[in-house]
Amino acid sequence: MTETSPYIAIVEDDRDIAEILAVALGRAGYETESFDSGSSFIRSLARREPHLCLIDLSLPDRDGLSIVAELRSRPHIASIIVSGRQELDTKLVGLELGADDYIVKPFEDKEIVARVRSVLRRLNGVSSQETKRRVASFAGWTADFGVFELVSPSGERSSLSGGEASVLRIFLESANRLLTRADLMDRLGIDADTNFDRSIDVRISRLRAKLEEDPRNPRFIKTVYGAGYLMAAQVEWT
Structure with missing residues (x-):
């Protein structure tokens, strides 16, 4: 591994x-660490934060969904749910x-x-443009992609997840232009044949909940x- 290998x-x-996950990702050049409970993983964040985490939903001490929710306060950490639960409702809640x-x-x-490469590529795409186009202002709102934060005209602050930030940046960079679902998925690096494309709808819904009266x-x-x-x-x- 190199010092720059994503963890x-x-x-x-x-x-x-x-x-199986550790071997596959190790062969692809990633550094990995495994945790057999949600609490052990959460404790590890004080020592080291990962670039991305793979989370099972059926953990012995807590539901994996609660970990996903807890990570929203750390939007620079990406998360992918890996679960045997196939219900549409569970997928939508996770997203x-x-x-x-x-x-x-x-x-x-x-x-x-x-899928790991795709998510990391999207997040790195946001980070790599920070020095050129880091903060967007529109109708009194401010989106700071350096800290994944949205500030309302009244000054109320809310954090953006990595997925929300990626979608919002695309919209703001293409303001007043029609974007098809295919356009969004292409710019996000999502393969419609293998990925859960309803994630686009979910992220837009979350952004609307934060932006819209x-x-x-x-x-x-x-x-x-x-x-x-x-x-x-x-x-x-700016």
């Missing part, structure tokens, strides 16, 4: 599955709580590596039915 935490109580992706067991090694009648992120989405705002970058 990935594997939160999985099944030792066989944890080993709504801030997970960047959802992988259903059983899985292929190549799928895990590809009435999310059902949005002022900023508008749905153009049958075509896509449009960010209706004049944006200034």
